[in-house]
Amino acid sequence: MNLFTWSPINKKKRNYFKILSCLIILFIFVAVLNLFSKPLKNYFYILSSPAQKTFFSAGVSTSGFLDSFLNLSDLAKENENLKKENQYLLYKISVLISNQKNTEAIFDFSNSCQEKNFTNVMASQIGFDGQDIVSIDKGASGGLSEGMPVIDQHGVIFGKIFEVYENFSKVMLISNKNSAIDVMVQRVLEDGSLQQINGVVRGSGSLSIYLDLVQVDQEIKEGDVVLSSSLEKVFPKDLLVGKITKINKDDQKPFQSAELKPFFEVENTDNLFVITNYKQP
DSSP: OHHHHHHHHHHHHHHHHHHHHHHHHHHHHHHHHHHTHHHHHHHHHHHHHHHHHHHHHTTOOGGGHHHHHHHHHHHHHHOHHHHHHHHHHHHHHHHHHHHHHHHHHHHHHHHHHHHHTOOEEEEEEEEEOSSSEEEESOOGGGTOOTTOEEEOTTSBEEEEEEEEOSSOEEEEETTSTTOEEEEEEEEEOTTSOEEEEEEEEEEEETTEEEEEEEETTSOOOTTOEEEEOOTTSSSOTTOEEEEEEEEEOOTTSSEEEEEEEESOOSTTOOEEEEEOOOOOO
8 A cells, every 4th residue: 555655746746856857957957058158259250250241341331240140041042153252252342342352441540540549459340239239340359348438540539349259249239228428519619719519329220310308598509519528528529420411409498409310330341340449537
């Protein structure tokens, strides 16, 4: 009787311990995965960066990288020889254009650096994730760290580094919904003097920005240029941000806002510059 009485209980205990063991193993696996997530991402970047650069140079974003790869695989099955020829020609053209643009970018930006005493690291865009975040091919090994300003060769603000890996970094564009920077509207008055009006530029997503918190009694006009003011101690002063295209004003409210056309162009810019020695005032 004892055998038949305790056998089901022992079986339940064994099942219980099996389930408990599985849960413990799963917990350990998740913990290890979280612990090494950053090195794993960096390792994946090292493996995939050549392909990402090629696709990005051809106008394909990182978010669509996998889909594009699958589509090319389907085309390869139909005509493998034609695919190889096209890829080779695309690669040669991309290399020639990239080398020319790199030389021009370094020359233009070196002149700007001499005027403002900036030191910088040039980086190439390798992807855009659709959330107003750009990936670049320089990371901690290149001397980059979180919070560093990112601009182009003409002194146009793109954003700031917010996540750094060993061999690549992510840049939060000023159009990201979490971005807000202090700026000034620069206007030329009739007597030739400059008027500076303070405000804040916020990101609205989809590569769009708008001007906010401009006092309602201040006069701003369409076409006015917006520059960084450095009040928030993140970006140097007098960097290009955008141009006013439409003013939203209500005399019953203390502040006015305006729509802006940003000066940064993700699709038309291959090389970015990370300012590494900006001393926050």
